[in-house]
Amino acid sequence: MSWWQFPCRKTQLWLDVTLSCGQSFRWRQDAGSGEWRSCLPGSLCVWRLKQTVDAVLYKLESPSEKESILLEESARQTLFDYFNFDVDLESLYTEWQRADRNFAEQSARLKGVRMLRQDPTETLFSFICSSNNNIERISGMVEKLCVTYGEYILEFDGRQYYTFPVPHVLAAEGVEDKLRKLGFGYRAKYIHQTAKVLASKPDGWLDELRKAPYREAHAELLTLPGVGAKVADCICLMSLDKMDAIPVDTHMWQIAARDYKLKVTNKSLTTKVYNEIGDHFRKLFGQYAGWAHSVLFSADFKKFQSIQVERNKIESNVHVEDSPVHQEEVEANLVTSKSAAAKRKRII
DNA sequence: CGGTGACCTTTCG
DNA sequence: CGAAAGGTCACC
Numbered sequence: 244m245s246w247w248q249f250p251c252r253k254t255q256l257w258l259d260v261t262l263s264c265g266q267s268f269r270w271r272q273d274a275g276s277g278e279w280r281s282c283l284p285g286s287l288c289v290w291r292l293k294q295t296v297d298a299v300l301y302k303l304e305s306p307s308e309k310e311s312i313l314l315e316e317s318a319r320q321t322l323f324d325y326f327n328f329d330v331d332l333e334s335l336y337t338e339w340q341r342a343d344r345n346f347a348e349q350s351a352r353l354k355g356v357r358m359l360r361q362d363p364t365e366t367l368f369s370f371i372c373s374s375n376n377n378i379e380r381i382s383g384m385v386e387k388l389c390v391t392y393g394e395y396i397l398e399f400d401g402r403q404y405y406t407f408p409v410p411h412v413l414a415a416e417g418v419e420d421k422l423r424k425l426g427f428g429y430r431a432k433y434i435h436q437t438a439k440v441l442a443s444k445p446d447g448w449l450d451e452l453r454k455a456p457y458r459e460a461h462a463e464l465l466t467l468p469g470v471g472a473k474v475a476d477c478i479c480l481m482s483l484d485k486m487d488a489i490p491v492d493t494h495m496w497q498i499a500a501r502d503y504k505l506k507v508t509n510k511s512l513t514t515k516v517y518n519e520i521g522d523h524f525r526k527l528f529g530q531y532a533g534w535a536h537s538v539l540f541s542a543d544f545k546k547f548q549s550i551q552v553e554r555n556k557i558e559s560n561v562h563v564e565d566s567p568v569h570q571e572e573v574e575a576n577l578v579t580s581k582s583a584a585a586k587r588k589r590i591i
Numbered sequence: 592c593g594g595t596g597a598c599c600t601t602t603c604g
Numbered sequence: 605c606g607a608a609a610g611g612t613c614a615c616c
Contacts, residue, residue, distance in 0.1 A: 375599085376599095429598045515593085
């Protein structure tokens with residue numbers, strides 16, 4: 244079977260960035276082909292994605308011939324939902340660039356950062372794992388959750404794929420101890436306890452929060468063990484359609500201070516400052532402020548420095564090492580910033 | 592409310 | 605060997 248495809252510019256969706264910027268922790272890129280592979284909720288198969296200059300190509304792998312009857316149109320709809328393709332990202336970028344000079348600078352080198360519309364349960368447990376943690380380890384933990392408690396789907400290209408576990412399974416006796424042994428640390432308890440809370444709620448309780456107003460959904464999420472303001476905002480933004488939810492983590496905290504000169508506390512991120520930072524970006528970017536936040540967050544990320552440089556080289560045909568003129572200016576701006584920011588400024 | 596320290600584990604400087 | 609990694613919670 245050949246690949247299906249739909250037309251898509253990288254300014255609407257840049258797969259490499261969107262699937263690896265810390266929204267979802269389950270996509271893996273094949274080193275050889277460059278294609279992305281994962282499972283999506285609701286379909287017991289492996290999704291394969293890759294991108295050309297003007298299209299996204301997709302293909303499904305199913306356990307048996309019989310079950311591979313997920314038709315092209317159905318698959319297409321699943322992808323359109325997952326990638327929020329009803330939202331015109333190019334228009335939003337234009338809007339945000341006009342509203343904010345800093346965004347204009349950052350986004351010029353990092354287009355196509357699109358918010359995914361993920362499964363709420365998967366997003367909830369994934370981001371409980373995210374506290375005080377790094378993306379690589381989070382990805383490993385999410386993988387362990389699936390392998391240990393998910394449903395086996397199939398093996399493809401030497402890798403075994405599993406569904407994300409349902410809360411009922413994670414609520415079972417002994418899960419906390421097991422997860423601790425698997426290296427989840429203190430998050431083991433949060434996962435187990437939150438699973439028990441979910442299991443006690445009416446079916447579909449979490450998914451229903453998609454219909455609730457942002458503040459209400461956020462408040463409900465805060466009742467779950469291991470879910471604070473930041474994790475709740477991640478769940479709101481990435482799975483509950485709250486496009487103006489702004490997760491304020493250490494990165495956004497630094498960005499707010501460094502690039503937006505917000506008066507933030509030095510030591511700890513208090514509730515007051517947390518809300519002020521979010522409100523600042525909401526006022527600046529409007530209805531889809533959470534999406535804009537994701538661009539700034541990704542642009543600040545070290546792992547995307549090289550990808551940006553490559554892109555810059557190709558598009559402007561200019562070398563990046565030749566700007567000693569700006570060096571002093573860069574140093575002067577470095578009062579609070581780190582080397583990552585210095586590198587970033589150097590290629591402007 | 593604001594501030595503080597503990598919490599698991601791994602990696603990085 | 606301490607700090608940081610997409611924080612949260614309990615307690616003062």
